[in-house]
Amino acid sequence: MNLMVNQNYQFNLAYQGAVSYINYLVDFGDGTQTGWFSGTLSTTTPVSYIFTKTGEFSITVSARSVVGMQVKIRIFNILYY
Numbered sequence: 001m002n003l004m005v006n007q008n009y010q011f012n013l014a015y016q017g018a019v020s021y022i023n024y025l026v027d028f029g030d031g032t033q034t035g036w037f038s039g040t041l042s043t044t045t046p047v048s049y050i051f052t053k054t055g056e057f058s059i060t061v062s063a064r065s066v067v068g069m070q071v072k073i074r075i076f077n078i079l080y081y
Contacts, residue, residue: 005051011059013045019065029057036064 015022020041026034028049039045051057 005054008048008050011047011049013039013047013061014043015039015063016042019067021065023064025062027060027062029059030055 011026013024013026022039022041023036024034024039024045024047025036026047026049028051030051030053032049034047037045
């Protein structure tokens with residue numbers, strides 16, 4: 001995916017599962033992370049980010065439930081020119 005630098009991009013996170021409360025952490029692959037933030041079952045949670053440099057970045061999302069279960073999911077790679 002080729003995107004432009006200094007543009008605001010929005011990613012939508014959603015979860016369906018056995019728990020009604022979920023926490024997310026997004027790593028944008030350029031040294032920036034969101035920190036843990038909350039989401040809810042079957043609800044889309046928007047995340048916005050502006051990349052300020054060129055390169056190839058792997059965006060990953062970690063999710064954990066109230067009981068502490070944590071899963072890391074690699075979303076996609078992006079390449080900036």
